[in-house]
Amino acid sequence: MSNITGWAGKILRVNLTDGTFKAEDTLKYKDFVGGMGIGYKVMWDEVPAGTKAFDPENKIIFGAGPLTGTGAVCAGRTNITSLLASNPYNAVSDSHMGGHFSAEMKYAGWDAIIIEGKSPKPVWLKIENDKVSLEDARYLWGKGIFLTTAFVAGKMPKGAQVAAIGQAGENMVNLSVIMNNGSHSAGGHGGVMGSKNIKAIGIRGTLPVHIAADRRDWLEVDKEMMAVIGANNNHVVPSTPQPWAEYNAARSRWTATDGLTWGAANPPVNTGTCDPHDLNSVGLRTQKAVFDHGAVAEQYTVRMGGCHACPIRCHSTLHIPKLEKYGLSPNVSNTCVGYSSPGGIMIQGHSKEGEEGEGTMMSKAVGAQLADDYGVWCNYSQIGRDFKYAHESGILKKVLPQEEYDSIPWDLLEKGDPEFLVDFYRRITFKEGELSRLGEGAYWVAKAWNFGDDYWNSSSYNMWSKLGFPKHHSNETAAQVGSLINSMFNRDAQCHTHVNLTGSGLPIEIQKAVIGEVIGSPDALDAPNSYTPMNEYKAKFAKWSIIRNCLHDSLTLCNWMWPMTVSPLKERNYRGNTSLESQYFSMATGIPTTEAELDLMGERIFTLHRALTVKQMGTVDMRNEHDPICEWVYTINPDMQPFTPGTQKMDREDMQLAFTMFYKEMGWDEKTGAPTKATLIRLGLRDVAAELEKLGLLPN
Amino acid sequence: MSQDEKKGLLEKTSTRREFLKIGCKSIAGAAVSMTVLGFLGYSNAADVTGFPLSTGLLISDASRCTGCRRCETICTMFNDGKTDPYIARVKVGRNYNFGRDNITAAYRTNDGVFGNFMVAADTCKQCKEPACAAACPVGAIEAQEKTGTRVVNESKCVGCGACAAACPWAVITVDGETKKSKKCVLCYQCVKNCPTGSLKLIPWQEVKAAVRRHA
Numbered sequence: 001m002s003n004i005t006g007w008a009g010k011i012l013r014v015n016l017t018d019g020t021f022k023a024e025d026t027l028k029y030k031d032f033v034g035g036m037g038i039g040y041k042v043m044w045d046e047v048p049a050g051t052k053a054f055d056p057e058n059k060i061i062f063g064a065g066p067l068t069g070t071g072a073v074c075a076g077r078t079n080i081t082s083l084l085a086s087n088p089y090n091a092v093s094d095s096h097m098g099g100h101f102s103a104e105m106k107y108a109g110w111d112a113i114i115i116e117g118k119s120p121k122p123v124w125l126k127i128e129n130d131k132v133s134l135e136d137a138r139y140l141w142g143k144g145i146f147l148t149t150a151f152v153a154g155k156m157p158k159g160a161q162v163a164a165i166g167q168a169g170e171n172m173v174n175l176s177v178i179m180n181n182g183s184h185s186a187g188g189h190g191g192v193m194g195s196k197n198i199k200a201i202g203i204r205g206t207l208p209v210h211i212a213a214d215r216r217d218w219l220e221v222d223k224e225m226m227a228v229i230g231a232n233n234n235h236v237v238p239s240t241p242q243p244w245a246e247y248n249a250a251r252s253r254w255t256a257t258d259g260l261t262w263g264a265a266n267p268p269v270n271t272g273t274c275d276p277h278d279l280n281s282v283g284l285r286t287q288k289a290v291f292d293h294g295a296v297a298e299q300y301t302v303r304m305g306g307c308h309a310c311p312i313r314c315h316s317t318l319h320i321p322k323l324e325k326y327g328l329s330p331n332v333s334n335t336c337v338g339y340s341s342p343g344g345i346m347i348q349g350h351s352k353e354g355e356e357g358e359g360t361m362m363s364k365a366v367g368a369q370l371a372d373d374y375g376v377w378c379n380y381s382q383i384g385r386d387f388k389y390a391h392e393s394g395i396l397k398k399v400l401p402q403e404e405y406d407s408i409p410w411d412l413l414e415k416g417d418p419e420f421l422v423d424f425y426r427r428i429t430f431k432e433g434e435l436s437r438l439g440e441g442a443y444w445v446a447k448a449w450n451f452g453d454d455y456w457n458s459s460s461y462n463m464w465s466k467l468g469f470p471k472h473h474s475n476e477t478a479a480q481v482g483s484l485i486n487s488m489f490n491r492d493a494q495c496h497t498h499v500n501l502t503g504s505g506l507p508i509e510i511q512k513a514v515i516g517e518v519i520g521s522p523d524a525l526d527a528p529n530s531y532t533p534m535n536e537y538k539a540k541f542a543k544w545s546i547i548r549n550c551l552h553d554s555l556t557l558c559n560w561m562w563p564m565t566v567s568p569l570k571e572r573n574y575r576g577n578t579s580l581e582s583q584y585f586s587m588a589t590g591i592p593t594t595e596a597e598l599d600l601m602g603e604r605i606f607t608l609h610r611a612l613t614v615k616q617m618g619t620v621d622m623r624n625e626h627d628p629i630c631e632w633v634y635t636i637n638p639d640m641q642p643f644t645p646g647t648q649k650m651d652r653e654d655m656q657l658a659f660t661m662f663y664k665e666m667g668w669d670e671k672t673g674a675p676t677k678a679t680l681i682r683l684g685l686r687d688v689a690a691e692l693e694k695l696g697l698l699p700n
Numbered sequence: 701m702s703q704d705e706k707k708g709l710l711e712k713t714s715t716r717r718e719f720l721k722i723g724c725k726s727i728a729g730a731a732v733s734m735t736v737l738g739f740l741g742y743s744n745a746a747d748v749t750g751f752p753l754s755t756g757l758l759i760s761d762a763s764r765c766t767g768c769r770r771c772e773t774i775c776t777m778f779n780d781g782k783t784d785p786y787i788a789r790v791k792v793g794r795n796y797n798f799g800r801d802n803i804t805a806a807y808r809t810n811d812g813v814f815g816n817f818m819v820a821a822d823t824c825k826q827c828k829e830p831a832c833a834a835a836c837p838v839g840a841i842e843a844q845e846k847t848g849t850r851v852v853n854e855s856k857c858v859g860c861g862a863c864a865a866a867c868p869w870a871v872i873t874v875d876g877e878t879k880k881s882k883k884c885v886l887c888y889q890c891v892k893n894c895p896t897g898s899l900k901l902i903p904w905q906e907v908k909a910a911v912r913r914h915a
Contacts, residue, residue: 071773208784283895311895
């Protein structure tokens with residue numbers, strides 16, 4: 001029996017160029033926790049600055065963490081780290097997927113898989129515990145993700161989990177995904193696998209994950225976790241009045257109510273009142289189909305689905321017989337943007353045929369299945385907005401050859417016929433014609449097609465950064481806090497720490513009190529659309545949000561649920577428990593770790609991300625080269641001034657102050673926003689400091 | 701259903717595959733009046749000799765199972781102090797992607813998340829005549845005195861795997877680390893923690909049409 005607990009203890013290194021494998025010791029990365037942290041460390045140590053995403057010198061790291069597979073609640077995430085082709089600098093990024101892949105990786109005895117080089121021919125990686133091989137994938141090349149998964153799983157023992165790319169990844173479409181379990185996709189890195197000629201990874205594991213703690217202690221913490229957990233996005237207030245609930249909030253994802261069912265289950269399952277003390281209805285709290293599609297979807301809902309060891313089921317699985325009309329399976333599953341982004345491509349609206357909302361649901365369902373099989377990513381729905389801008393501005397007509405333009409089924413688009421998506425996704429996936437440039441991502445499309453300032457500067461297109469990514473819970477979420485968070489990554493921010501609180505459904509007074517206890521002052525949070533100028537607690541809130549996000553992607557826990565800032569329980573005064581991550585970590589690994597100590601690890605991981613960005617961009621001037629926000633944030637509601645109720649408008653000088661205060665909280669240079677030598681050393685990143693110094697990339 | 705018909709059916713359902721065929725296709729229809737325990741061999745309690753009946757058994761209502769697999773993790777954390785789905789007494793993961801059967805060209809409409817989303821837990825049936833106990837060369841599988849629950853006496857178990865090979869439901873597994881056989885002891889933890897109430901511990905007298913597609 002292994003002495004290592006929490007972690008599996010080994011990392012698998014696969015060299016595709018020469019077809020060799022190596023098992024390495026996980027514990028050399030223990031200061032980086034796992035997942036995202038391991039990914040950044042490997043990228044820092046091994047991938048030289050200037051490498052492009054599809055170069056053989058790039059690497060791709062699939063990471064689990066010390067909590068993955070332990071059964072800790074919501075610990076089913078897989079973190080994937082690599083260079084991101086859609087980013088103008090091909091800067092480092094993470095893509096994440098839920099599902100069951102990373103848990104299986106742990107059960108096979110691996111904490112991470114580092115894939116390097118390039119295979120001379122298409123292969124898939126087969127892992128059965130410590131038995132590892134590269135298998136011929138020539139016959140899989142050209143196939144979609146669903147069939148690829150079936151083929152790979154068919155060559156493995158039952159219970160195997162498969163991560164695969166579709167044709168989009170093979171064709172190195174910048175916006176392409178890696179997917180497992182049919183609807184859990186990691187956006188942006190599919191092409192990296194394609195460039196390396198690796199089609200899929202199949203894993204079957206039959207080994208245990210050990211914990212250091214006594215099982216009774218572990219189950220006690222589990223109990224506490226299950227007491228404070230809410231619904232999807234940790235919304236803790238139901239969307240409709242319930243007998244047990246003091247509050248309700250219309251946009252809450254706690255949609256369950258008596259009479260609302262999984263209508264296509266046999267027999268239909270009533271979601272019910274879901275008293276928060278009832279452990280047997282936690283998975284019924286979120287009826288996500290009606291949240292994503294409206295009431296029309298209830299009758300098509302087979303059930304909810306989701307990730308390994310997560311009691312919150314946030315994917316809806318639908319049986320819609322009409323899907324067969326489009327040559328698709330009647331069965332489709334996804335959640336949130338997985339559905340809404342194909343809906344957004346239908347820029348002339350949706351068919352009005354059938355019941356209310358049916359046309360929209362059909363677009364979303366058809367598109368979700370096509371995108372999931374081809375493996376196309378949406379850049380957080382930006383692909384539809386790019387298409388919209390290019391079309392409405394007349395640019396598309398100019399840049400597309402006449403013949404190609406005429407071949408696009410515009411009549412289907414105008415009718416709102418989802419058949420349009422069949423044509424659209426095929427062009428993107430197979431890089432057919434100029435239109436397929438939309439698959440390169442916003443930065444590259446805007447550059448090639450010469451998008452005007454109105455694209456960047458109008459709030460209609462949601463662009464957050466000139467680096468080509470859109471807003472994702474930004475200024476509309478806690479003002480400067482969401483804005484800071486959105487500027488810190490190399491793609492759309494995937495942080496939900498802040499929005500889970502503001503979306504929790506609790507009255508703002510309670511939210512402010514809670515965050516005051518966590519951060520130090522209720523001034524960290526403003527009421528929606530009623531903003532106040534920047535203060536240091538907002539900087540602390542942004543920092544806390546991001547470092548918890550980084551921790552979650554390293555442990556790995558789901559940041560769509562964690563941290564447990566609030567709870568649905570009145571008797572707890574709606575207080576959650578923000579020490580649960582450190583409790584689980586300590587019990588799993590046997591390394592006693594306080595909440596503050598674990599947060600420091602998150603800070604280390606996030607600072608390493610910043611250092612990687614500085615290195616790849618070749619500048620310390622993050623403030624001006626990396627972090628700026630598109631103009632619309634400062635110019636929306638022209639008749640209103642910032643800090644007046646009713647607007648989400650930000651103030652330029654105040655935002656510069658916000659960056660300064662945030663950099664200060666992080667211990668980064670307040671002028672440039674680059675990590676200082678002292679901070680890097682404080683975080684145990686002496687080697688990083690030394691290399692940046694050599695490259696002249698430390699701030700003065 | 702007459703006694704003869706019942707007997708005929710039970711003879712036919714002697715294998716797991718046959719059970720599933722009948723269990724899947726007809727339990728919700730023609731056979732709805734017959735108890736699930738009947739399908740499991742508990743057709744006539746008076747006939748029982750040797751092993752006393754278990755007072756209950758664990759079932760999974762497939763229409764409610766969302767495949768979170770918390771039953772597997774909690775089962776092994778509670779019983780083994782580690783997380784190990786391979787030895788869990790409830791097995792969901794192996795059916796998750798493509799259902800219980802082999803993958804076929806019809807995988808997009810068969811069971812599993814790549815098909816019709818039907819994911820079901822395999823559970824121990826506490827069989828009337830437990831094949832696991834019959835196969836055990838050292839008599840390590842015993843009926844608990846009060847409940848009749850079939851349990852592994854670990855002090856006798858030699859980890860040979862004969863029970864696992866004999867189990868028609870393939871829900872018994874030998875722990876690779878302790879070399880002891882792991883089977884369901886009806887500890888109730890999976891039921892208590894099932895987030896959608898799919899898993900239920902059902903007293904055998906009350907089992908009627910509660911299981912609609914799979915037991």
